[in-house]
Structures are given as C-alpha cells and as structure tokens.
Amino acid sequence: MVQAPVSKISHPSVEVAESDAARGTTETLGESLKQLADRIIAGHRLTREEAIALTQIEGQDSILLLCEAADAVRQACCGNTVDLCSIINVKSGNCSENCGFCSQSVHHPGTDSPVYGLKPRDEILAQAKAAESAGASRFCLVSQGRGPKYSSPKSKEFEEILATVRQIIDETNVKPCCALGEVTPEQAQALAEAGVTRYNHNLESSENFYPEIVTTHAWGDRVATIKNLKAAGIQACSGGIIGMGESWEDRIDLALAARELEVESVPLNLLNPRSDTPLGELPKLDPYEALKAIAIFRLILPQQIIRYAGGRESVMGELQHLGLKAGINAMLIGHYLTTLGQPPDQDRAMLEQLGLQGNEAPVPKGKTNG
Numbered sequence: 581m582v583q584a585p586v587s588k589i590s591h592p593s594v595e596v597a598e599s600d601a602a603r604g605t606t607e608t609l610g611e612s613l614k615q616l617a618d619r620i621i622a623g624h625r626l627t628r629e630e631a632i633a634l635t636q637i638e639g640q641d642s643i644l645l646l647c648e649a650a651d652a653v654r655q656a657c658c659g660n661t662v663d664l665c666s667i668i669n670v671k672s673g674n675c676s677e678n679c680g681f682c683s684q685s686v687h688h689p690g691t692d693s694p695v696y697g698l699k700p701r702d703e704i705l706a707q708a709k710a711a712e713s714a715g716a717s718r719f720c721l722v723s724q725g726r727g728p729k730y731s732s733p734k735s736k737e738f739e740e741i742l743a744t745v746r747q748i749i750d751e752t753n754v755k756p757c758c759a760l761g762e763v764t765p766e767q768a769q770a771l772a773e774a775g776v777t778r779y780n781h782n783l784e785s786s787e788n789f790y791p792e793i794v795t796t797h798a799w800g801d802r803v804a805t806i807k808n809l810k811a812a813g814i815q816a817c818s819g820g821i822i823g824m825g826e827s828w829e830d831r832i833d834l835a836l837a838a839r840e841l842e843v844e845s846v847p848l849n850l851l852n853p854r855s856d857t858p859l860g861e862l863p864k865l866d867p868y869e870a871l872k873a874i875a876i877f878r879l880i881l882p883q884q885i886i887r888y889a890g891g892r893e894s895v896m897g898e899l900q901h902l903g904l905k906a907g908i909n910a911m912l913i914g915h916y917l918t919t920l921g922q923p924p925d926q927d928r929a930m931l932e933q934l935g936l937q938g939n940e941a942p943v944p945k946g947k948t949n950g
Contacts, residue, residue: 606641613649616879621656626880628836634876635828643872647906650875654907657882662931663845663910663941665718665757665887666711666924670741671698675724679784680793680858681821681851684724688857698723698737701744705751712754714924716913717940719748720757720780720817726797727761727805738767742774749775755940757817762797762805768812778845779809780817786833789826793859806841815844815943819887822873823851823865823895831873835880844943845910846884848874850891867899871906878907883944885910901930909941 620626637646673695675684683693704721711719721741728738741760748756758771759780771779783802784790790799806816818841820834838846850870853860877886887910888903896903913924931938 606645609637609642610645610648613645614652617649617652620653620879620882625839628832631832631835631876631880632829634879635832635872637872640868643868643875644902646875647871647902650878650907651905653878653882654886654909658885658909658941660936661909661939661941662904662936663718663885663887664716664913664927664938665720665910666707666714666716666754666914667720667722667759667912668699668704668707668711669694669723670704670721671723671725671737672696673724677726677796678794681824681854683854683857685857693854698740701740701747704744705747708748708752708754708756711914712752714913715928715938716754716924717938718757718778719752719754720759721745722759722780723761725761727763728767729762729764729805738770742770745771745774745776759817762801763808765808765811768805768808768814771809772812772814776814778815778817780845780847781805781809782820782847782849783818783834783837784820785824785826786830786837788833789824789830792826793824803837803841806843810842816841817845817847817887818843819845819847819849819889821849821851821890822870823862823891824859825862832876832880835877838884839881842944844885845887846877846881847887847889847910847912848877848908849889850895852891852894865895867896867902870895871899871902874903874906874908885941885943887911901934904930904934904936 634646637643673684673693674686675682676686678685678687708719721744728735731738741758745756748754755777756775757778757780758776763771781802783799785793787799806818809816818838822831850865851859851862853862853864874886886908888908889912892900892903911927913927928938
C-alpha cells in the first residue's frame, strides 16, 4: 500500500499536517481518529472546518484508518443491520430536466436508455414481490420528470401510483417508497395517506455546485419538496452523487445540508459516467477517494442511514466490501434505473462474510420507523 501523509487531529479542531517523520506516524493518526470517533459517538457534531480538514487525509493506509473510525461510529450509532432496498423505474426517458449525469434527459438522451410510459400496475407489483423474495425491506417506485407538482393535483398517473402503493402494501411485506420528483404539500399528504413512509428526492450536490449539473430547476426547489415531505410525516431519503467534478468542499456542504434538513436516509451514488451525457467523459472515481467520502459522510451523519447506491459495482469493484466497513449501513440491491447491478444473492453473501444482517436499519433517534 502507498504510505500516506500523516494527519494530526486534536481537540477541539482538526488540523492536518504534511507528512514528516518528526511529526508523527500512522499510529498517531489512528489514535487521533479513534479519539474523534469517540467524541462523535458521545454526541459531538463535526464542524465544517473539522470535516474539510479530514479531506486532506491522503494515501490508502491513512484512508483505511479514517474508515476504521467511521466504522466504529456506524457500529455504535446504527448497529450491524444493513438496510436493503430495491428500485423500479416505473416511467423512463424523455425527461424535461437537463441533469448532466442522467441519460433519461430529453436534452441528451443516452443511446442505452429506454423510453416508456408508466408501467402497468401488475408489472410493478410482480417486481415488488421479486424484490421481497430477494431480501429487500423497501421497494421504491421511481419516475422521470420534474414531478407531480407540475401536473394537476388529481392527475391520472399520480392517482395510479397511489393505487399501486396501496396494492403493494396489501399483497407484500415490503414497504413502498417513491421517487417521483417535486410534490406539493397536498400531494405529500396524499402519499402519506396511501402508505408511503419514505420518499427519495436527492439534493445531488451542494447548492454551490448544483448549477454546474442542472439548470432547468434550482437546488432550492429540491429543498422545498423535502420540507413538504417531512411536514407530511414522510421520511426523507436524500443524498447525491460523488464524482461529478465537485470539490471536497461541495461534498462536505452536501452532507451538512442533509444534516440541517434532518434527512433520515442518505444515498451515496458514485458517478458511473453514461455515454452521450455532459458528464459522460469524466473519469471514474478512485475507489479510495470514494471510501474517504463515505467515511466523512458517516462522521458528519453518525445516526443517518447511509446507502450504497448507483455506481458501487462499477467504481468499487472487488473493494465493495470496504464501503460496508467505512460507514455504509444500507444498499440498493438488484438493478438500478438504467444500469445493471450485481445479483442480490451476491450482496447477501458479502453481508454474511462481514457479519452484517440485511433488514430495515434504524432511523436517527427521535424518529420512528414507518
């Protein structure tokens, strides 16, 4: 492994120094990170300054020490349960938004992205039952488009999705979630009444970086929907994508925004560049950079569900298991929206080898499992 620059962490702030034999060793870093983890477990909230300082830790050995600290926080605050969720793309392609990472956009449609209208209810229900058989605790209905907010309150598609949610609840034991885009307070209430207890609406990146990847709507629009959902009693599932060209400061600000909004579940996607999209030529993340991001998110968000999402197979490869020892306590299993995932039995075997159990993970204290 590459010998890393040594980082020095002190109370109350975090200071990162250049490598120098006279200034410490990786053992010093490990002990300092352990002390930081203990403080977080005891209730310390990492400051922006402390989090940014952690991003200066470099080299595989030191990053793995950071992961150990994050894993200790995960175990103490979340336990050994890994939340398993499966998703279905209920409506694909021809999306009006211009998100630079997405091949479903009408502005830059990917050649490998399917286009179809709302799937029939029986097809969605069949996939919900398959997800349950594969071990998923939750099943998320995902649709392209800006959201029901821009349709009539009683749109046929929205009503059909509500009916589908109710049937999934009646015929399976998985909990249905939705990711339909922006919703009004009234629509959020209708989702809650139908039985939706968690809704995915990713912030994607920091407010500062957001205009670099999307210009057809604003970051604040996404925040407004998250607030509407939480006001209706629905848990917010909101994270972002790492590897779009954002800075480490942007990554920290995304995590802090999730903390400020009291988001319960935080998906971390690792950009898997799609051809024909504006971000299609970006290089894939180094897996150790991804591990560092995961670990810092856990240290900022000690009690949140932090979910391995799209891109984990492509970016992490044979190192996927390290994410589960770096702060991750949830996974999407099965296929994604426009890309394939690894077989669920392979995921279950990975969890078993790590001594982890797939089920529904606890939400932050003070919240309730829906």
